[in-house]
Structure formats: C-alpha cells, structure tokens
Amino acid sequence: MATPKVLxxxxxxxxxxxxxxxxxxxxxxxxxxxxxxxxxxxxxxSLIWVPFGERTVEDITFPVAPTFESxxxxxILAAAMSIDPATKSVTDSTGKIHNYDxxxxxxxxxxxxxxxxxxxxxxxxxxxxxxxxxxxxxxxxKKLLDDPGPIVIGATQGAGCFGAAxxxxxxxxxxxRKNKIRDKVQITYVTAEPELGHFGMGGLPGGEKLLTKFxxxxxxxxxxxxxxxxxxxxxxxxxxxxxxxxxxxMIVPPFIGRKVxxxxxxxxxxxxxxxxxxxxxxxxxxxIYAVGLAAQVTAPWTTPIKTGVPKTGLPTETMAHTAAKNxxxxxxxxxxxxxxxxxxxxxxxxxxxxxKAVAILGDSMLGPKKGVMLPVPHAAKVGFEKYFMWKSKxxxxxxx
Ligand SMILES: Cc1cc2nc3c(=O)[nH]c(=O)nc-3n(C[C@H](O)[C@H](O)[C@H](O)COP(=O)(O)OP(=O)(O)OC[C@H]3O[C@@H](n4cnc5c(N)ncnc54)[C@H](O)[C@@H]3O)c2cc1C
Numbered sequence: 001m002a003t004p005k006v007l008x009x010x011x012x013x014x015x016x017x018x019x020x021x022x023x024x025x026x027x028x029x030x031x032x033x034x035x036x037x038x039x040x041x042x043x044x045x046s047l048i049w050v051p052f053g054e055r056t057v058e059d060i061t062f063p064v065a066p067t068f069e070s071x072x073x074x075x076i077l078a079a080a081m082s083i084d085p086a087t088k089s090v091t092d093s094t095g096k097i098h099n100y101d102x103x104x105x106x107x108x109x110x111x112x113x114x115x116x117x118x119x120x121x122x123x124x125x126x127x128x129x130x131x132x133x134x135x136x137x138x139x140x141x142k143k144l145l146d147d148p149g150p151i152v153i154g155a156t157q158g159a160g161c162f163g164a165a166x167x168x169x170x171x172x173x174x175x176x177r178k179n180k181i182r183d184k185v186q187i188t189y190v191t192a193e194p195e196l197g198h199f200g201m202g203g204l205p206g207g208e209k210l211l212t213k214f215x216x217x218x219x220x221x222x223x224x225x226x227x228x229x230x231x232x233x234x235x236x237x238x239x240x241x242x243x244x245x246x247x248x249x250m251i252v253p254p255f256i257g258r259k260v261x262x263x264x265x266x267x268x269x270x271x272x273x274x275x276x277x278x279x280x281x282x283x284x285x286x287x288i289y290a291v292g293l294a295a296q297v298t299a300p301w302t303t304p305i306k307t308g309v310p311k312t313g314l315p316t317e318t319m320a321h322t323a324a325k326n327x328x329x330x331x332x333x334x335x336x337x338x339x340x341x342x343x344x345x346x347x348x349x350x351x352x353x354x355x356k357a358v359a360i361l362g363d364s365m366l367g368p369k370k371g372v373m374l375p376v377p378h379a380a381k382v383g384f385e386k387y388f389m390w391k392s393k394x395x396x397x398x399x400x
Contacts, residue, residue, distance in 0.1 A: 003031050004331045007090060007100035009080045009260070011036035011064045012044075013316045013392075014106030014292030020071045020397045021324035027072075030331060034068055035092055037079035041067070041392055042131060045313070046385050048167045048352065050134035051141045052175050057131065060385075062393045071395040080107070082263040085285050102287050102327045105274055106320065109255035109293040112271075115156050118231030125231050125249045128168055129161060140248050141175075148181040149247030152236050154190035156228050158254035160200045160308025162193060163360075165252045166211075167352050172250075173218050174354025188221040188244055190236060190251075192305040195224055200307045201347060202299070202367035204360060210373050227305045254308055257294055264288065269296050278339035280323040287330070289323040292316035297342045299366055313388070315345045315365055317397075342366065352381040 008019040011034045023032045040061040049055040068075040078092035083103065090098045111129060113119050119127065126137035144151070153169040155162050169189050176182040193200070196215065197207030215222055227239040231251070236244040257272030267274050267282050274290035275283045282288045290296075293316065297309045318340050326336030347362035351373075359376045362368030391399050 003029065004101045005099060006030055006032045006102045006104065006327060007098055008032065008034045008104040008106060009036070009090065010034075010106035010108055010292075010294070011038060011068070011075065012041055012106070012108060012292075013313055014108070014294070014320045015104065016041065016064065016067070016392055016395075017317050017320035017397045018104045018106060018289075018291055018324050019068070019073050020395045021321055022327055023071055023073050024398065025324065025328045026331060031074070032072075033074040033076060033098065034064075035076045035078055035080055035090065035098060036064070037077065037093065039063055039065065039077055043385060043389055043392075044129070045164075045381075047128050047131065047134040048164060048171055050131070051126075051128060051137035052171065053138065057135075060389070061131075062389065067393055067395050080260045083260060083288075085264055085288060088287065100287075102330065103289065104320075104323055104327070105261060105288065105290040105294050106292050107258040107260060107294045110258055110272075112158070112254045112256045115158060115253050116228045116230050119156075119251055119253060120231075123231050123233050124247060125251055127253060128250055129164060129252060129255075137250060144185075144248040145179055145181065147247065148184035150186045150188070150245050151176075152188050152190055152244050152246040152249035152251070154226070154228070154236070154249070155192055155252040156254060157192045157226075158306045158308055159192060159252045160255060160310045161252050162191065162199045162307075163310055163312070163349060163351055165189075165191065165250075166199075168250055169220065170218075170351075170353035173220060178354075186221065187219075188223065188246075189215065190223045190226045190228070190238070190244060192226060192303070192307050193224055194303045194305070194307075196222060197373075198303070198307065199360075200299070200310050201362070201365060202301060204347075204362050204368055204371040204373055207360075207371075207373055225303075225305050255293060261290070261294060271296075273297075278341045279326050279336050280319050281326065281336065286336075289327065291319035291323050295319060300343070301367065309366070311342075312347075312349055312365075314348050315342055318345050321397075347371065350376065350381045350384050352378060354378070357381045
C-alpha cells in the first residue's frame with residue numbers, strides 16, 4: 001500500500017504544529033509536506049515591539065526549512081492557489097499540483113483593510129498585525145517622536161485581535177514616557193468592544209474594572225462601542241459624528257481568511273474562514289481539516305458594534321493537535337474521535353504593557369465565567385517569546 005500523504009498549507013503556529021505532530025506519531029508510515037509562501041516562522045505576538053526598535057526581524061523569525069528538514073517533513077516554498085476536494089489536490093503558485101490523502105489548511109489571516117476608507121500610512125495610520133506593517137509603523141513612530149501630537153490606537157468594527165491593540169496602546173504610553181513626550185501627546189483608545197476588557201471573548205470577571213482604572217491612571221482616554229466611518233488626514237471619524245484628531249494612529253482591522261480557502265466550494269463563511277466541526281474536519285469533507293485562524297469560530301453573543309473572536313496561539317496549537325490526532329486515527333483505519341471545541345478551551349495570554357504585564361487566565365475562550373487578570377512582570381512576556389521561539393524552531397511540538 002502507498003504511504004499516506006498529508007499536505008499542510010501554512011507553516012506558522014498551526015501548520016508547523018500539525019505537520020510535525022502527524023510525523024512524530026507515524027514516522028515512516030506517513031509522508032508529510034508543508035506548502036507555504038513564508039520562508040520564515042513569524043512570532044506575531046512580538047510585532048508590538050518592532051515599531052520601537054525593541055525587536056528586529058531576526059529576533060522574532062527563524063527559517064522554517066531546517067526545522068521541517070530535521071523533522072523529516074518536506075517543505076515547499078509556494079502559496080496554495082486552489083484546492084480541489086474531488087481530485088484531492090492543491091495547485092500552488094508555480095502551477096505545480098500536489099496530491100494528498102489528508103489536507104490541513106493552516107493559512108492564517110489576511111486583513112480586511114477596506115472595512116473603512118483611509119486605513120493607510122499615507123494618513124499616518126498604521127497596522128502592526130503584519131511584519132511589513134510593523135516596520136512601517138516604526139517609520140510613523142519616529143515621525144511622531146520628532147513632532148509629537150495626539151495618538152489614536154484602535155480596533156475597527158469586526159476586529160478580533162483586541163489583545164494586540166491593548167498591548168500596543170500600553171507600549172505606546174510607556175514609550176512616550178520613556179522618550180519624554182508623554183505630556184505632549186493625548187492618547188485615545190477607540191474600540192468596537194462594548195466595554196473595556198471585552199477582548200472579543202465576552203470579557204473576564206473584573207477585567208473591565210481593572211482596565212478602566214488602569215487607563216484612567218495612565219491618562220488614556222477611551223471610546224467603546226465605536227463604529228468607525230473613515231480616516232482622513234489627521235482625524236478618525238466615527239459614525240456618531242465624533243471626530244478624534246491624531247498625528248499618529250494604529251488601527252487593527254478585521255481579519256479574514258485567505259482567498260484559497262474559498263476555492264473549496266461551499267466550505268467558507270463570508271469572511272473566507274473554513275467551517276469546521278469540533279474534530280476540525282470541514283463540515284462537508286472528512287479528509288480536509290482547518291486549524292488556527294483559518295478555522296471559523298462563532299461567538300455565542302452579539303455586541304452592539306460587531307466584534308470578531310481572537311484566535312490566539314494556545315487554541316491554534318490545540319486545534320492543530322486535535323486535527324493531527326484525528327488524521328493519525330484515520331490513517332490507522334480508526335474513526336476520528338478527538339474533539340476540542342473552541343469555546344471549551346482555556347484562555348491563557350500575557351498582555352504586555354512595556355515595563356509590566358498582565359496574565360489573562362480564563363476557563364473558556366468564549367465568555368469565561370471564571371477568570372482573572374493578574375499583574376506579572378514584563379519578563380513573563382519575554383519568557384513566553386523566548387520559550388515559544390525555541391520550542392517551534394526545534395520542532396518540539398509535543399511540549400506545552
Ligand atoms: C499582532 C499580533 C499579536 C498577537 N499576540 C498574541 C499573543 O500575545 N498571544 C497569543 O496567544 N496569540 C497572539 N496572536 C495570535 C497568534 O499570532 C495566532 O493565534 C497565530 O498566528 C495563528 O496561527 P496560524 O498558524 O493559524 O496563522 P498564521 O500565524 O497567520 O500563519 C499562517 C501561515 O500560512 C501561510 N499562508 C498564507 N497564505 C497561504 C497560502 N495561500 N498557502 C499556503 N500557506 C499560506 C502564511 O505564510 C503563514 O506561514 C497575535 C497575533 C497578532 C497578529
């Protein structure tokens with residue numbers, strides 16, 4: 001019998017974990033290939049520090065080819081362009097066709113930058129959610145240091161990556177103090193969240209109170225349930241007529257799935273995320289899995305202004321391990337019974353504030369009933385970064 005082929009699209013948090021976990025479990029009894037247009041792994045959580053020169057590209061990336069090679073996983077540097085479930089094949093950006101027995105889609109996120117007009121560095125409006133974006137933000141930050149003025153940090157309607165917006169907000173405040181311009185800059189946080197600390201997760205017990213107190217202490221203004229209309233030079237305009245002036249702004253847009261996801265007919269939601277079961281198999285395809293940001297997650301609530309759900313690192317890894325276990329079962333001729341629903345996963349995150357940090361611990365990713373936000377040292381976030389980079393680079397995906 002031919003060796004089963006597992007093809008993984010994407011080589012970052014979800015893809016790297018799924019690919020190496022399947023290989024670890026089956027060794028020579030499986031061929032695993034990763035297809036990705038990124039030659040480097042990117043530790044996205046540290047993008048918040050790039051604009052201030054606290055991290056370089058080299059600090060937060062590593063080349064993935066050697067990691068996959070030592071795990072005996074084939075790595076192909078190309079983007080998947082289309083997926084054909086009927087022929088069980090994927091066509092890549094060079095026109096090459098790759099057949100699979102099992103497919104894992106871990107293609108992550110794209111950004112919906114057209115959610116409102118004017119989200120562009122030409123309007124001094126930046127976005128740290130990509131590496132090029134974080135590098136552009138560094139240019140904008142330098143400009144602000146030379147000519148200080150009001151700052152807006154925000155997340156648009158539909159955004160879900162609120163943790164990064166908060167972290168960047170607190171780091172901007174810290175860096176403004178460090179550079180002795182804090183008395184010249186008014187900082188305003190503008191968010192679609194219904195209250196501070198909602199995070200697109202339904203909030204944590206005590207979170208709103210703690211963040212309200214902290215923002216007041218740091219003299220940071222805030223506007224919640226904000227619906228943004230547009231950004232024009234020097235001004236953010238909200239749907240209720242509010243105009244917030246700025247010289248520098250960083251606004252997180254909504255995330256959307258990669259276009260390739262939508263080439264599987266009927267498998268995606270309007271945001272191009274793939275609809276999955278708790279096994280991370282697609283709704284209508286037993287042999288195709290989606291994990292991490294590529295997988296659709298729906299919140300059991302609505303907010304007055306639309307918010308997305310943050311799909312963070314820990315749930316991404318959990319999804320990848322769940323998919324890997326199920327693929328291993330299927331290859332062994334067993335039913336794929338491993339299930340981990342997103343809402344039942346714990347929420348664990350460290351939110352950095354420049355020279356201090358807060359650990360966010362909740363019993364569920366969606367609407368935590370029990371949870372705390374605990375002050376922890378800044379070193380906690382740095383330690384998380386160092387550990388995660390080491391673990392991923394070494395392919396030690398079995399570690400927590
Ligand atoms: C600014 C920021 C800060 C964050 N902070 C935290 C934090 O503090 N803690 C935390 O837990 N999480 C954090 N997250 C979330 C975390 O980064 C995500 O959970 C994680 O990146 C999801 O991994 P993924 O593999 O699904 O997607 P990604 O990391 O986006 O990886 C997707 C991969 O797919 C590849 N790809 C793209 N298109 C294709 C294609 N057509 N074919 C094949 N491959 C493709 C990409 O090149 C990439 O390698 C943060 C995210 C951002 C953006």
